[in-house]
Amino acid sequence: MARLIRVEEIARHVGEEVIIQGWVYNRTDKGKLQFLLVRDGSGFVQCVAFRKELPEAIFEQLAHIPQESSVRVTGIVRADKRAPGIPGGYEIGVTGFEVIQAAQGDYPVALKEHGVDFLLDHRHLWIRTPRQWAILRIRATVIRAIRDWLDGHGYVNVDTPILTPAACEGTTTLFETPYFDDEVAYLTQSGQLYNEANIFAFGKVYCFGPTFRAEKSKTRRHLTEFWMVEPEIAFCDLDQLMEIEEQFVSAIVQRVLEERADELRYLGRDTAALERITPPFPRISYDEALEMLAAIRAETDDPRLKQLLAIEWGQDFGSPHETELTKRFDKPLFVYGYPTEAKAFYMEPWPGRPEVCKSVDLLAPEGYGEIIGGSERISDPDLLLERIREENLPEEAFAWYIDLRRYGSVPHSGFGLGIERTVAWICGIEHVRQAIPYPRTIKRLYP
RNA sequence: UCCUCGGUAGCUCAAUUCGGCAGAGCGGCCGGCUGUUAACCGGUUGGUUGCAGGUUCAAGUCCUGCCCGAGGAGCCA
Structure with missing residues (x-):
């Protein structure tokens, strides 16, 4: 049975099926492969989802989830040097995905360069x-x-x-x-x-x-x-x-x-x-x-x-x-x-x-x-x-x-x-x- | 209060010394891709050029005034 964990303690759960509750910080769409960078307040973790490993409807939902949507991700923790995040070095192989709220409209703070005034207006x-x-x-x-x-x-x-x-x-x-x-x-x-x-x-x-x-x-x-x-x-x-x-x-x-x-x-x-x-x-x-x-x-x-x-x-x-x-x-x-x-x-x-x-x-x-x-x-x-x-x-x-x-x-x-x-x-x-x-x-x- | 720099698409910026069709990248949307690291590729969407006047056939560009922001000085943690 999957247990809810916090990202900052992910290193202690390698090999376990866990649940992360958080927000989608970034998504990289590779077609049949999706990378979600999810933050839960305690850290940032990469979640990896393959089309063939998930029901089609769930994968499609995940592949179109807007930035900053709130989600619940279930998956198996594994160590992988390639995985970005904080602490990083660990990722979750997605086995389940649930949307709590899909973010509405464009999220103003893009993962790009912004000016000081804009950022402070969106503090x-x-x-x-x-x-x-x-x-x-x-x-x-x-x-x-x-x-x-x-x-x-x-x-x-x-x-x-x-x-x-x-x-x-x-x-x-x-x-x-x-x-x-x-x-x-x-x-x-x-x-x-x-x-x-x-x-x-x-x-x-x-x-x-x-x-x-x-x-x-x-x-x-x-x-x-x-x-x-x-x-x-x-x-x-x-x-x-x-x-x-x-x-x-x-x-x-x-x-x-x-x-x-x-x-x-x-x-x-x-x-x-x-x-x-x-x-x-x-x-x-x-x-x-x-x-x-x-x-x-x-x-x-x-x-x-x-x-x-x-x-x-x-x-x-x-x-x-x-x-x-x-x-x-x-x-x-x-x-x-x-x-x-x-x-x-x-x-x-x-x-x-x-x-x-x-x-x-x-x-x-x-x-x-x-x-x-x-x-x-x-x-x-x-x-x-x-x-x-x-x-x-x-x-x-x-x-x-x-x-x-x-x-x-x-x-x-x-x-x-x-x-x-x-x-x-x-x-x-x-x-x-x-x-x-x-x-x-x-x-x-x-x- | 003073000095310097700046204000153009949702964001970051360009627009030729010397006025002449307002552009690109990113974001969003659609499509492609099984290892991305702010991914990449193709398509698409997107504008009251800070505001008010003025000069001119023509102003983002020149002139006047104002507004807003940033960095610094002074003052302080």
């Missing part, structure tokens, strides 16, 4: 194709690795609000939404301030969810809605923070290598580059980074690059700076000790150098840019108040935040890791919009 269908499917499977594994690592290291998941009364950081643009009785709420751009409250109850915490930035950024690294995991740790200084970050990021990458090898292979990812991602990661200071950039500028003959890399002490790095710096390393790169003026108000000053703060960014290799921003936070209430006043932030809104430093303040640190940039880097894809199921960009709210 609800595009995610069925193997490349997008593989990326989103890896995203799910990244998220699971994140939660498993944090849960396994004593962190408590404490969720923070998405509707907030004010900016966490005054600098970036917020999405505004009407709230009851003529009030206004903002979509969160970080759970950090709430995380800081939560560590005084739980020690080590993280929040994980969507965050929103109304920046008019149009690049391959930006979305207006993106997911971020933000751990925050009590009794933790900047050095300890970097150790946590490199352990954390390495664990995520290694987990994907273990569990999503088929998907990485399908994407054509150079896995050797990922296998190198183990602690420790190189660490350079902002000052050292500036020296490196000056050296790179001196070496290059490209006037455009010279122009792009121009930077003065006090400025934050742009994308070109990050790319050039990370080119010199084959692991993620820590850059710490940014100028205070370039960073948020809550960052602890460097001892003896108030113009520098105890911040650290983690830059991904291969030009994927900043995947983590973090810092040690100010723990002294008076200093925090002073910084809030310097930045002209509304003091009343931060009353609760200053409270945290009054009742048992401790050195503490935290960071935020951007999920889509991390997934894009691990997958080796060109744009973060493919690393989230339904990307939201400045020009796109559909589907």
